[in-house]
Amino acid sequence: MSEAPALPELPAPIPHQAVSFADGLALDCGIRLARHTVAYRAYGRLNAQASNAILVCHALTGDQYVAETHPLTGREGWWSTVVGPGRPLDTDRYFVLCANVLGGCMGSTGPTSPREEPAGAERGVPEPWGIDFPAVTIRDMVRAQKRLVDHLGIRRLFAVVGGSMGGMQALEWAASYPKAVFAAIPIAAASFHSAQNIAFHEVGRQAIFADPDWMGGQYWRAGKVPARGLAVARMAAHITYLSEAALTRKFGRRLRGGQGSSLFEDMFEVESYLRHQGSSFVRRFDANSYLTITRAMDYFDLAADHGGDLAAAFAETKTRFCLVSFSSDWLFPTAQSRAVARALNRAAANVSFVEIETDKGHDAFLLDEPDFHRTLAGFLAGCAEHARLP
């Protein structure tokens, strides 16, 4: 027998708040996880009836640190403008909950989690799953979140809210657990991932595969990270999150000069910005998680899961929907939200649809957009009245 490989040097684990389940999680791919962990954060107070819970679903590269300092980056929570006392998701009134998605890398079970030993295998220090982590779907992510919600004693969520991939999860929640969702707010989302979006994800994946430090997905064994490939993936994705107008407004063709150097030694500001986006991302995100989650988004097709008819996904739903799109979002354009609204109408659902005028592109759901924030607050207030929320 050859020498056992050196144990990987993993970063010191962050003590994420989490709950573990040992009763198995059956995934769409056919594999059953014997146990799984859901890491989460919550803000506000669950009322005695457990009727004021809002589940926030995060996007591809987001996490559960919605409204507090991020433990890795030290930056503000990604939705601090939306979640907090007096904010649209008012923590004085609502109990706001967010779980790291299954397949993620911030405490929920994913490629960086210890691998389950095959039955009969010799017990030792378990290695991470890495690239062998089972493929997961958006529905699997929602299944894992449902365990958490049940565990917390919440029989019905007052609302499920999310942007981008978070919006896909909000739709999936309403389709999979209609009685557990009073209101759903899918933002800048779609009922399926388009060919163009799959194509951009594929470019990112190929960039990761092309990195020599990728090592067939076993990079952690060598204490390496496919940082360059992951950075390129992030850069490509980042362009799609912004509108052309936003890029032009932010950077235009401005040069970030060297020392009065020659024409070609200068860099455009937009290049410098993208390089920074790429290099800061790799310090907080795992490449195998990125592959796992992009794949889950690509496979999302809610109509296909219901015989090709999106309306069938919402048959007899009592959930109140508020769909939000942004006029300059070309990754999840308004037309895709409108298609969801039409399907909901065919299902005789209670649905509002708001297109926010903005030039900030897909990223607008993360930014300070007063019209958007008023829409969130207003829709929730109306729902609270209908739900007779105290």
Place this chain on the structure above:
Amino acid sequence: MSEAPALPELPAPIPHQAVSFADGLALDCGIRLARHTVAYRAYGRLNAQASNAILVCHALTGDQYVAETHPLTGREGWWSTVVGPGRPLDTDRYFVLCANVLGGCMGSTGPTSPREEPAGAERGVPEPWGIDFPAVTIRDMVRAQKRLVDHLGIRRLFAVVGGSMGGMQALEWAASYPKAVFAAIPIAAASFHSAQNIAFHEVGRQAIFADPDWMGGQYWRAGKVPARGLAVARMAAHITYLSEAALTRKFGRRLRGGQGSSLFEDMFEVESYLRHQGSSFVRRFDANSYLTITRAMDYFDLAADHGGDLAAAFAETKTRFCLVSFSSDWLFPTAQSRAVARALNRAAANVSFVEIETDKGHDAFLLDEPDFHRTLAGFLAGCAEHARLP
């Protein structure tokens, strides 16, 4: 002294038709090439007055093999539908000429060309320029083409035509040599490269830099090619050449199945297509050329070269312009062609502007678009009448 590096194993050179100039070419970056070669192809017959020449300018990854079998790929010329007997650029009537751009890799001087020896250096077998090839601009490309045109005895081009980067060159021709251009047809072009376009190019460059076979641009020394990085660059760029509608129509979410395998072993057709685009590209294109040419596009800003006023670039021009854009082109959107048209109007130029309705995106200029082809033929026929072309 250390041992001399092994001579690179270069592919067997293709005998491109070319003309070399030994009288020096001063570049915008301040460097002067002591000698340079312009590889070209021509179709049709130059008339006795040399008044029927149309110069076709190729795009980023194009070359001079416009209307014949490509010597490397064995595929049809990239504009065979446009150039030929009875076609819009009718070779029974016009002499159609196309030169590989300066910085290219199909016979014109570029990074794969033998490096010029510094004065006093010991003479030996010269190595290629590689990454040390001087930075070139669109104007430098046009300067090199002007040498060829002069060499062929053509004092005035009947027309300069080009799509994408070829359209940038057509604009630069009209600005730099107004008396040498009777008509100009910039197609799917712009007077500057936008922040978004620079950003996409930067992703491609970073993908090349991230490839271990890039070796700081000296890959040819080791007989290597940064194939994976260049393929990722091509894939990212390719998405921008197509519209979302075209991608959806061509591929949608169709899966290209394995052997009835599980969900995640399948690949989307669009992924397979992109991988093919990436891998076939690296067999015909040099990475250092790709870097050189993308940089030239990024730096293109015709107004900036004329005191910030695009109209000043065309002051007192007598050239007849026909600007063409495609409705679904999001890389060089119609608004950018319209801005050029407005500047030309301010310069009191003779200008037509046509937006072709199509869902094929930027690539439409390479595809079978009857309205576009009728526009080309009709505009050229009108110009031929005004020029009293026999």
